[in-house]
Amino acid sequence: MDDPAKKITAYLEAHRSEMTDFLATLVSINSVTYHEERAVAWLQERLEAFGYDEAYIDAAGNCAGRIGRGPAVILADAHVDTVEPGSPADWGFDPLQPRITGNTIAGRGVVDDKGPLTALIFAGRAIKELGLGEGLTYWLSASISEEDVEGSCVRAMMELNPRIKPGGIIVAEASGMKIIRGHKGRALIRMEVAGKAAHASAAWRGENALIKAIPLIQAIDRRRCDREDPFLGRGSIEVTTVICDTPSLNTIPGRATVIADRRISCGESPEELLEELKPLLELSGARAFIDTEEVTTYRGYKIEQSDYFPSWIMPEDHPLIRAGAGAYREVLGKTPAIESWSFCTNAAYLCGITGIPAIGFGPGDPALCHSPEEILSLEDLVAAAAVYAKIALNFAAAPEAAHPA
Numbered sequence: 001m002d003d004p005a006k007k008i009t010a011y012l013e014a015h016r017s018e019m020t021d022f023l024a025t026l027v028s029i030n031s032v033t034y035h036e037e038r039a040v041a042w043l044q045e046r047l048e049a050f051g052y053d054e055a056y057i058d059a060a061g062n063c064a065g066r067i068g069r070g071p072a073v074i075l076a077d078a079h080v081d082t083v084e085p086g087s088p089a090d091w092g093f094d095p096l097q098p099r100i101t102g103n104t105i106a107g108r109g110v111v112d113d114k115g116p117l118t119a120l121i122f123a124g125r126a127i128k129e130l131g132l133g134e135g136l137t138y139w140l141s142a143s144i145s146e147e148d149v150e151g152s153c154v155r156a157m158m159e160l161n162p163r164i165k166p167g168g169i170i171v172a173e174a175s176g177m178k179i180i181r182g183h184k185g186r187a188l189i190r191m192e193v194a195g196k197a198a199h200a201s202a203a204w205r206g207e208n209a210l211i212k213a214i215p216l217i218q219a220i221d222r223r224r225c226d227r228e229d230p231f232l233g234r235g236s237i238e239v240t241t242v243i244c245d246t247p248s249l250n251t252i253p254g255r256a257t258v259i260a261d262r263r264i265s266c267g268e269s270p271e272e273l274l275e276e277l278k279p280l281l282e283l284s285g286a287r288a289f290i291d292t293e294e295v296t297t298y299r300g301y302k303i304e305q306s307d308y309f310p311s312w313i314m315p316e317d318h319p320l321i322r323a324g325a326g327a328y329r330e331v332l333g334k335t336p337a338i339e340s341w342s343f344c345t346n347a348a349y350l351c352g353i354t355g356i357p358a359i360g361f362g363p364g365d366p367a368l369c370h371s372p373e374e375i376l377s378l379e380d381l382v383a384a385a386a387v388y389a390k391i392a393l394n395f396a397a398a399p400e401a402a403h404p405a
């Protein structure tokens with residue numbers, strides 16, 4: 001059996017029940033965003049047991065592992081954190097005690113993102129144990145806090161370890177087994193409308209900031225982004241909340257803060273996003289900002305994160321996307337669908353900001369993320385691990401990989 005794709009698939013098929021147990025244990029270790037410490041410690045210990053050449057927890061609290069020292073460097077990232085498990089009543093069982101039936105596993109995180117993470121870890125193990133990683137360095141990133149601040153903790157991982165210098169990145173998130181070559185970005189836009197607080201019984205003494213904000217809110221609701229990307233489609237903007245500064249419920253508010261979610265598809269910069277809002281802001285005399293927040297990981301590590309996450313897009317004929325499509329064909333014997341994600345991931349930083357080529361792929365239906373219905377096919381889990389391993393090997397074999405531009 002000389003065909004590496006067949007070898008990898010056979011290896012992973014033989015480890016299917018071990019992969020299932022691994023995922024079940026990982027799900028049982030609650031790792032809600034900002035509380036990932038137990039899961040990360042367990043992962044580091046597993047990577048060591050699996051023969052990774054290196055496995056460590058960084059100062060931010062991410063777990064990283066490495067296989068090989070070749071010139072073609074791949075960073076394979078999946079996040080450890082999950083949203084809240086949710087109520088057992090909604091699931092019909094305890095979502096931290098996953099349900100395994102014949103060919104599926106259900107529970108919090110099996111789709112987002114512990115299934116894809118399991119597949120990445122076993123992909124590295126298969127490469128190592130089968131001795132296939134010639135010319136390759138495979139960095140495994142089990143990153144934290146993606147659900148709240150996508151991109152910021154994996155950024156910290158790369159900044160904390162300058163040896164992680166990938167020529168290509170695999171972003172492992174549920175994609176329904178489709179190859180992903182881009183997604184929209186997002187920005188959180190804060191708009192402030194100033195008024196003057198006054199007792200509600202004498203409102204004429206003040207200026208009601210909430211009422212003043214209404215023309216702005218309506219204009220945002222009517223707004224249609226005029227630019228459209230042929231692959232990612234049109235951007236959008238939606239008001240998601242209004243916060244009023246008022247000392248009591250019988251005072252008219254002196255300030256209203258309108259928050260909007262802006263989806264970005266044409267690579268607009270933060271400055272451009274604010275500039276295009278100017279005519280709308282004038283309707284209510286408002287000012288707009290894209291804030292920078294400070295997040296603190298479970299290790300107490302502080303990270304500054306702008307509320308701006310750019311879009312990313314890779315050409316279909318890029319060597320990394322070709323490596324991915326080829327890997328899919330070799331493992332699954334058919335041509336993959338190549339699409340975009342509808343949600344934002346760590347790729348906003350990994351590709352959108354660094355400009356390093358990236359590919360997305362993962363088992364599981366993205367529509368199930370964050371729902372009390374997360375369920376994953378074990379067949380897809382094994383196949384995805386084989387595709388990940390083969391993407392890395394195909395990438396290492398591409399002449400461009402070892403000498404990225």
Ligand SMILES: [Zn+2]
Binds near residue numbers: 079112113146173
């Ligand atoms: Zn995710």
